Amino acid sequence: MRTLAYALAAFIFLLQYPLWFGKGGWLRVWDLERQVQDQKHANAALTRRNGALDAEVRDLKQGFDAIEERARYELGLIKQDEIFFQIVAPPSKPTGTPKP
Numbered sequence: 742m743r744t745l746a747y748a749l750a751a752f753i754f755l756l757q758y759p760l761w762f763g764k765g766g767w768l769r770v771w772d773l774e775r776q777v778q779d780q781k782h783a784n785a786a787l788t789r790r791n792g793a794l795d796a797e798v799r800d801l802k803q804g805f806d807a808i809e810e811r812a813r814y815e816l817g818l819i820k821q822d823e824i825f826f827q828i829v830a831p832p833s834k835p836t837g838t839p840k841p
Contacts, residue, residue, distance in 0.1 A: 812818040
């Protein structure tokens with residue numbers, strides 16, 4: 742009777758093994774579902790970035806305001822007959838030990 746119980750347990754184990762650890766088993770399916778969710782999050786972030794880049798390209802194609810803004814802030818360019826003022830912040834005080 743004991744050998745029959747062992748044989749049935751072994752048979753059940755052999756039937757369950759492919760379900761859990763096989764090529765299309767539950768563990769593999771759970772891992773693939775996690776990978777799909779991670780990829781969906783990455784795709785959403787890239788879609789947002791592409792939308793921002795598309796809006797910037799359309800803005801650059803439509804008018805000179807965006808081009809002028811980029812030239813001013815990124816390249817430091819100014820218009821002809823324009824006066825440029827640069828305000829420099831005062832140096833911060835060091836945070837060391839006070840002098841006696």
